[in-house]
Structures are given as structure tokens and as C-alpha cells.
Amino acid sequence: MILLATPAMGRRRFLFGGLAAAGGLLLPSPLALAQGALVATPRQTPGPFYPVQFPPDVDHDLVVLRGSAARAEGTVTHVMGRVLGLDGRPIAGATVEIWQCDARGRYLHPGDAGPRPRDTAFQGYGRTTSGPDGAYRFRTIRPVPYPGRTPHIHFVVTAPGRRELVTQMYVAGEPRNEGDGLYRSLRPAERQAVTVRLEPANGIEGGALAGTFDIVLA
Numbered sequence: 001m002i003l004l005a006t007p008a009m010g011r012r013r014f015l016f017g018g019l020a021a022a023g024g025l026l027l028p029s030p031l032a033l034a035q036g037a038l039v040a041t042p043r044q045t046p047g048p049f050y051p052v053q054f055p056p057d058v059d060h061d062l063v064v065l066r067g068s069a070a071r072a073e074g075t076v077t078h079v080m081g082r083v084l085g086l087d088g089r090p091i092a093g094a095t096v097e098i099w100q101c102d103a104r105g106r107y108l109h110p111g112d113a114g115p116r117p118r119d120t121a122f123q124g125y126g127r128t129t130s131g132p133d134g135a136y137r138f139r140t141i142r143p144v145p146y147p148g149r150t151p152h153i154h155f156v157v158t159a160p161g162r163r164e165l166v167t168q169m170y171v172a173g174e175p176r177n178e179g180d181g182l183y184r185s186l187r188p189a190e191r192q193a194v195t196v197r198l199e200p201a202n203g204i205e206g207g208a209l210a211g212t213f214d215i216v217l218a
Contacts, residue, residue, distance in 0.1 A: 038086050040218040042190040044168045044182055047154060049107035051099060051125050062098075062123035062140040072122035074103035074141030076208040078201050079169070082134035083157060083215050090134025091217060094159035098138055099125040105146035130159075142198060142209055143171060150176035150183060155215065162217050169213050172197040 057066040063076055083094040101107045101124075104116050108124030122141065130136045143151035151174055157165045170183055172195050177183050183191065193216070201210035 038084065038088055038216045039189050039193050040086060041165060041167050041193055041216045042186055043166055044194075046156070046166045049099065049101075049109040049112055050154070050156075051108055052110065055108065055123050055125055057123055058125065058127050059123075060126050060128040060136075060138050062126045062138065065121060065123055068121065070121035072102065072141055073119050074122075074144065076201075076205060077140055077142045077198060078137065078204055078208060078210040079140060079153065079196070079213055080135070080137040080210070081213040081215060083130040083136060083159065083217065084134055085217060090130070090132070091159050091162075092130055092132045092134060094130040094134070094136075094157055094217075095127065096130060096136045096138075096215070097125070097127045097156040098140065098153050100140065100143050100153045101146055103141055103144055105144060139205075143169075145174075145176050150174050150180040152180075155213075157215055157217065159217060165215070165217055167194060167215070170195045171211075 055065070059066075063072045064070075079098070083091040083096065085091055099108070101112075102119035102122040104119055106112055106114070106116055106118040108118070108122075126138050126140065128136050128138065140153070143153050145151050151171050153169045155165070155167050155169060157167075168182065170177055170180075170191075177195075186194070194213075196211040196213045198209040198211040201208040204210055
């Protein structure tokens with residue numbers, strides 16, 4: 001079993017140049033409701049590929065590396081949402097981390113070996129901090145499948161006084177979802193809470209996708 005190292009890095013607030021305030025850009029949320037109460041985002045395995053060494057450029061934009069003209073392969077995708085408590089109140093100052101494989105199915109991790117060359121223009125890992133309204137945002141790529149897994153993005157969320165949450169975000173309408181063991185292990189309400197519909201990112205970035213993933217901490 002590979003344990004997830006608890007992140008202990010400094011927090012930083014995201015700045016998304018050229019965009020309006022995050023609240024005006026959020027798409028309809030897939031947040032699940034049960035008997036009038038928010039459903040806590042389900043916990044899932046971190047998997048074996050949480051970075052053992054962080055990339056030099058650690059921010060909310062995984063598509064472009066600072067100082068590089070190259071852009072990551074794949075469809076640019078904006079993932080945004082809010083970090084909330086079970087009472088629906090926003091949680092400010094939460095550290096939100098993501099990591100995922102590149103468009104070729106490779107992680108930024110020495111344990112992910114194989115014949116496929118890694119896309120060195122893809123950051124592979126991102127980190128940001130939720131704002132006063134609980135909002136966070138990432139610019140990444142649409143997740144892709146690799147052998148044994150449906151497309152997904154890993155998340156870790158830490159907030160003062162709360163238990164760390166490790167979870168995964170899935171893409172609505174993916175035919176591989178039903179064949180994925182981790183996805184199948186979730187109850188229907190839990191699946192709804194972590195399944196995000198990606199739509200054209202109109203008004204945000206041409207040719208890109210966008211989706212809303214609200215995260216509820218128990």
C-alpha cells in the first residue's frame with residue numbers, strides 16, 4: 001500500500017488574469033443533495049502517483065509552464081467550484097491540490113514507467129487556495145483514460161480544523177465509468193457528487209471545456 005504524504009507547503013491564492021470574478025463564471029453544480037442536506041464529497045484512494053517531487057511551476061495552470069512557450073497536449077479544461085461545509089457555508093483558505101496523467105496517459109511520477117513518452121509541457125500537478133467565498137479554479141486538460149481506469153482527476157483538500165479529504169473527479173457521460181472499479185464502488189449519491197459535466201467554456205476560453213466541482217468537507 002502506498003501512503004499519501006500529507007502536503008505541508010505554503011498556501012497561495014490563485015489569480016486568473018483576464019477573467020471575471022470566479023462567482024460569475026461557475027457553471028451549474030453537480031452537488032448532490034439528500035434530505036435537504038449537502039452530501040459530503042466521498043473519499044477515494046490517492047493512487048500510487050501523488051508526486052514525490054513537485055514541478056518547478058506549482059500553480060493553478062497546468063497547461064502552460066512558467067518560462068516555456070510550449071503548451072500541454074489535450075483539450076484545455078477549466079475546473080472550478082467551491083469548498084463548502086456540510087452546512088453549505090464556504091470554507092476560505094483551503095488548500096486544493098490536483099494531479100492527473102497527461103494526454104498520453106503518463107503521470108509526473110517515477111513509478112509510472114512504460115514505453116509512452118511523457119508530455120513534458122504538462123505540469124501534472126497544481127495547487128491553489130480557496131477564496132473568501134470558498135471558490136477555487138484550475139486550468140488543466142480534459143482527463144484521459146489509461147489501462148484499467150476511466151478518466152479522472154485526483155484531488156486533495158486540506159483546511160484548518162478539518163480532516164484532509166482525498167477524492168477523485170470523474171467526467172459525466174464517459175462510457176468507461178461503469179467499468180471502473182473505484183467509480184462502481186460509490187453509492188449513487190456519491191457518484192453524483194464527484195461526476196462533473198464538461199461543457200464548452202464559452203466566455204472563458206475559446207475551444208476549451210469547463211465544469212464545476214463543488215467539494216463538501218465533513
